[in-house]
Amino acid sequence: MDRYSGSHQYYDRAKRSLARGVSSAMKAAQAPVPICAGRGAGSRVWDVDGNEYVDFALSFGPMLLGQSPAVVLEAVRTQLDLGVGFGAGNRHEAPLAELVCEIVPSAELVIFSNTGTEAVQAALRVARAATGRTRIIKFRGHYHGWLDSVHVAIPGLPGDGPGTEGQDPWGAHRTTICEWNDIGSLTAALADDVAAVIMEPININGGCFMPSPGYLHEVRRLTREAGALLVFDEVITGFRVALGGAQELLEVTPDLTVLGKAFGCGFPISAVCGRREIMSVVATGKVSHMGNFNGNPLAAAAGHAALRHLRDNSEQIYPRLESSMRIVADAFDRANVDHGLPLQFNHTVGAGFGFVADQPVRTHEDRLRSDSDVYALFAARMLDKGVLIPTRGLWYVSTEHSDQDLTLAAEAVLDASRELADEAGALS
Ligand SMILES: Cc1ncc(COP(=O)(O)O)c(C=O)c1O
Numbered sequence: 347m348d349r350y351s352g353s354h355q356y357y358d359r360a361k362r363s364l365a366r367g368v369s370s371a372m373k374a375a376q377a378p379v380p381i382c383a384g385r386g387a388g389s390r391v392w393d394v395d396g397n398e399y400v401d402f403a404l405s406f407g408p409m410l411l412g413q414s415p416a417v418v419l420e421a422v423r424t425q426l427d428l429g430v431g432f433g434a435g436n437r438h439e440a441p442l443a444e445l446v447c448e449i450v451p452s453a454e455l456v457i458f459s460n461t462g463t464e465a466v467q468a469a470l471r472v473a474r475a476a477t478g479r480t481r482i483i484k485f486r487g488h489y490h491g492w493l494d495s496v497h498v499a500i501p502g503l504p505g506d507g508p509g510t511e512g513q514d515p516w517g518a519h520r521t522t523i524c525e526w527n528d529i530g531s532l533t534a535a536l537a538d539d540v541a542a543v544i545m546e547p548i549n550i551n552g553g554c555f556m557p558s559p560g561y562l563h564e565v566r567r568l569t570r571e572a573g574a575l576l577v578f579d580e581v582i583t584g585f586r587v588a589l590g591g592a593q594e595l596l597e598v599t600p601d602l603t604v605l606g607k608a609f610g611c612g613f614p615i616s617a618v619c620g621r622r623e624i625m626s627v628v629a630t631g632k633v634s635h636m637g638n639f640n641g642n643p644l645a646a647a648a649g650h651a652a653l654r655h656l657r658d659n660s661e662q663i664y665p666r667l668e669s670s671m672r673i674v675a676d677a678f679d680r681a682n683v684d685h686g687l688p689l690q691f692n693h694t695v696g697a698g699f700g701f702v703a704d705q706p707v708r709t710h711e712d713r714l715r716s717d718s719d720v721y722a723l724f725a726a727r728m729l730d731k732g733v734l735i736p737t738r739g740l741w742y743v744s745t746e747h748s749d750q751d752l753t754l755a756a757e758a759v760l761d762a763s764r765e766l767a768d769e770a771g772a773l774s
Pocket residue numbers: 406460461462463464466489490491492546551579580581582606607
């Protein structure tokens with residue numbers, strides 16, 4: 347019997363009324379079928395067939411405290427009985443904003459949205475209003491959500507064009523695309539009047555690429571000199587690579603920061619924060635920040651509980667996230683050496699990116715040369731072995747991954763890579 351028959355049945359049914367059968371392109375990519383999750387707890391997810399997985403997808407990042415984290419659920423349950431939405435402020439917003447200002451180095455004033463994409467839009471609007479300029483710079487292979495203005499030159503796609511059909515061809519008309527880790531490219535682009543330079547300070551979506559030594563400090567200096575605002579999109583890195591995000595880890599403070607994903611540990615909440623003088627365009631009403639669900643009580647309660655927990659336990663949490671991801675990285679290294687399937691793995695604290703490639707993958711171009719089809723086969727083989735990873739290469743760890751989970755994953759990496767290498771050998 348097919349191990350995924352329940353998911354197949356569900357997917358077939360869903361496709362009849364739900365376009366593509368799942369609610370995001372990322373989920374659609376999963377082979378042999380987009381599984382239908384039944385429940386999750388801690389580091390584990392179970393699908394509707396009852397298959398159990400160690401979860402390294404973590405809802406594509408948000409579940410930093412694992413599935414169904416008790417501290418977050420408790421705060422949300424309490425709020426559920428008090429009301430789920432008001433045409434008014436609520437008791438969680440101010441404490442949450444205070445906590446963001448305490449934790450994130452660049453934060454002096456905060457606004458809330460629901461998703462990373464929305465918060466990126468808000469950040470760009472704030473930057474344009476604060477500088478009186480319109481042009482933005484983004485980097486090839488960085489992802490900032492699906493807005494027409496930034497969904498160009500996206501990770502894993504060649505060229506500078508839109509990430510999907512249907513985008514407004516003029517949407518990125520005021521966007522300049524630069525090479526990341528290349529100061530010359532940025533210097534030239536800053537000759538125009540630029541409102542904002544937006545980047546992932548660690549380019550996790552591109553392939554978990556680190557900034558070159560000194561690069562971010564130089565970007566900081568150049569943007570300041572040019573009067574352009576530096577925006578760190580910390581939707582992935584925020585609260586994950588360090589409590590204060592990549593800006594804390596790498597000791598570079600941007601003007602504006604975008605937060606999302608792990609912020610609500612599963613509940614949809616995102617934020618823009620930054621220097622008071624810049625964010626004052628919202629405080630004064632010059633920029634209208636809109637959104638029915640912004641700062642809604644359930645998500646704000648979740649965010650507050652999650653951040654308090656991360657802050658109060660940061661001394662244990664971050665070293666553990668670091669060592670957990672390193673165990674996966676070591677397994678990739680061993681598989682590469684022992685079994686012949688050419689695997690590569692880049693990683694930082696709590697996040698990593700795997701590739702099938704002969705050489706280390708250091709840039710957007712290197713990634714385009716890697717074999718994403720064979721990696722998808724590898725991800726499917728991992729699923730068979732009870733390890734859930736995104737098909738496109740990302741890995742996330744949570745605070746809930748135990749030594750046993752990591753050992754199981756490491757063994758699965760070795761076995762999957764050996765099997766695929768053997769099968770490729772038998773075919774050749
Ligand atoms: C760095 C980064 N920015 C923005 C986004 C968009 O966030 P959302 O999917 O919540 O709109 C993502 C999503 O993966 C992201 O990784």
